[in-house]
Structure formats: structure tokens, C-alpha cells
Amino acid sequence: MTVAADLASRAHAFEESPVPQPAGVPAAEHGAGATFVVDLGHFNGPLDLLLTLLREEQIDIYDIPIARVAEQFLARIQSLRLDEAADYLEMAARLLRIKAQMLLPRRDGDEAWDDPRAELVRRLLEYQQIREVVDLLEARAELRRARFARPPLPATDRLPAATPAPLAAALADLLGAVDRVLRMTRGPIVHTVIPRALDVAGALDAARLLLARRQRVHWGDLVGTQAEPWQILSVLLALLELARLGECVLRQPSPFGGLEIAGTSRGASASHDSAGRVGAPGPPSVFPPTSDITHDTPGAAA
């Protein structure tokens, strides 16, 4: 059977559709231009069709008028549009070959003559036997279908594999296992913060010392070129603290330009014992009004 015919018949092949299809109505009529769609109807192959023909014509299976039957077979498969299905074509070809063989002259009384129909007859009988068994099976299946088993018929005949024995464990075992697991995990992994060794106090002293000596200091004077990040941060925080306390004025003459630190009179009188504690609660803002610090951080400018 061709692939297309196989596909087309598959829908009907295994389980009967709930709505019986009228026999031999080609589904191709439903869609114009559909290539090769065949509803095989009630025929389960060329042998079935051939047997039906013989039955309709009341022909003795052992003495088939092959010419007539071949003609009818061809006509039937054409009307059912089965004439493109390979299985049916093969049978048609077989019938025509037998017909040709029957036409060959043979001598009268030749006992050794092999009836070319013999093979076909054997197959038809075999198939008819199958049909007989099918009727029987169908009746028996109906007997079974009319009864339910509990639980319903499983998909396979095999019993499920024996389920493992139920667990023998007490609550204490379970709790012990939980305890072991919890001990293994040692709590959640927390990111440990390493305290930065910032020396803000030292930077404050250095800045105050420098401002006491010079009126104007640059960022670069406070931070060396080889400064470590902690040193830069220390100086930055110290400067901010000084500005907060009003001991210096921070200016940035141009955007992204260098930072100018100018000491104030207040800074000169400031005692050295003022500890530079960053984050200590203090006045909200004690920047001098002259301060024109931009939002660009001095660190970025450096």
C-alpha cells in the first residue's frame, strides 16, 4: 500500500470510528484537489474485495471465471477509487496474468496441467478462513466487552513489578536523619565583610598639618601617586570630615578638574583633639555657604 493510502486508512484501520463511514465513499470528494485520499470502507484489502465479488456473483471459488472476475475487479476498484492503491493494483495485475495464462492453448487430457488459478484459490480460502475466525473473535470480544473487571483491563498483560517493602522507620530515625543533614549544611553561607583598615584619623592629622602650613593644598599633595585604595579613601573621608567641621573649603574650579583645598580661620583654631570619627552623629550640614562642591566626587577627579 502506498504511504498516502496507509495514512488514510490508518484512521479507520485499527479502531472503528464511532460514526460508521458509508462504504466506498471517497473522502477526496470533500476537498477538491485533494490528491489521493481513500476511504477503504468495509474492504480490508484486495482479497476481501475479491471475496465479496465472488459472493455477490455466487461464483464457485474453485472454478472462477477469471476473465469476468478480473473485469469486475478492475471496474470496482475504479469506482471506489482504489485503483491507485498498490495492494489493489497488484491484485489486478495478478488477475490479468492468470487470465492470460488461461488463454494459453493446452492439450486435452493433459493431466499435468497446472491450473494458474490454484494459487489464487489457495489464498482466497486462506483469507476466508481468517474471516471466519474474525467473526468468531468478534462475538467473543462482545462477550468480554459487556463485562467490567476491577480494576479495568490494564494496557499490558504484565503485572506491575512487586512494589518495594514498606519502610520500617520510626519518627526518631527521621528526626535523626534531619539532624544529620542540618549539621552537614552548617547554616546558610553568609558573605563575611572584612573591616577596611581605613586610617581616617591619621589622614585628618596629616591634612590639618598641611593646611596649617599652607593656605592652599591640592588633592595630589595629600595623596601620593602610589597611594593604595585605602589611603585614597582615608584622605577623601578626612577631607569631607574637615569640610563638615568647617575647617576647610573644597573647590573644584572646573568640572573634572583638580580639587583645591583651602584652609579656613576656623581650621587654624581647631584643636587637634577632635577625633575624625566618620559617621558620628553630628550637625546635618555644616558646609560653609561659600562651598561650591559639585556632585562629582573628588575621588573620580583624582
Add this chain to the structure above:
Amino acid sequence: MTPLAQLLEAALFASGAPATVEALAALDPEASAEQVRAALDELRCHYDEAGHGVELVEVAGGWQVLTRPEYTAAIERAQLASRPHRLSAAALETLALIAYRQPITRADIEEIRGVSAGSILKSLLERGLVDVVGKADVLGRPLLYATTPAFLEHFSLRHLGELPRADELAVALRSPVTA
């Protein structure tokens, strides 16, 4: 009912497939196969005579508790269970062939039926009605198919011997085909 019959009733209710006498005898180490058979008879008579909705049926080499056919329609209407689909004629033909000729190759099935059998065989395999039992010792080592206990169950056969022998089939007689 005897205690053994009650035990068998419980086991048959719990079992998902027909239970063989051997399997049932394992329920009670004291019971012999003969006693189990007697108890099964007792249970069957009990179901038949005391007016039960189920009956005890011998099928596929074992015993199974099934509902009685007269209640099938009502059960299906209430959607408590549904009957399996009918097999198509093509599937039945293939099954009939396998039942009589097993083990049989796909090529032999197709030769006798005159049509390809691939998709039908696949469906039958999926349903567990047939199984691959080996490979033929011919060129290409094609698979050999045979029926399964589920086949017997589906057709309420006790064993394959319940099918008529091939020479008992009427068609073997030489007679004109009549409509």
C-alpha cells in the same frame, strides 16, 4: 462461604488480571490446588445463586471477577467505567492470523491478508494483545509475533485451544460460495 472462599474473593477483587489457581493457592499454604478449585466453585455458585452483580469467570488461564452484562449499560451511562473500543476488522484479521499461525512474521501476515500490516501490528503491540517472541531463522531475521494472555482475556478465551481447529472451520469444505 468457607474462609478459603472468602480469602479467594478478596484476592480476586484486589487482582488486576485473571489469577491462576497456582497464584491463588499461594494465598494459603495449607490449601491444595484441589481445595482452591473447590473454593472457586463455591464462590462462583455463591455469586450465581445469591443474586450478585458480579460473577466469577474463568479466562486466560485464570479466574476473574467481572460485572454481569445486564448492568454494563447503566455503569457506562453513569460514566463509572467505559467499555474498550471495538477492534476493527483489519485488526481482528491480523489477530486471527497471529492466533492460528503463531509465531508468525509480519511478511507472512501481509502475504495472507494482501495488505500491509505495519501500523496495525504496532497498535496491537501497544495494546499488549500481541508480543514479539523472537526472530525467525530466515534472511533478515524478521520479528516473530504471538498472542499474549491479554489476547485471551480480550476474547474471553480460557486458552488458545478454545478456538476452533483450522480443519474444523467450515470453509475447508469444498462447497460453492453462497451469499
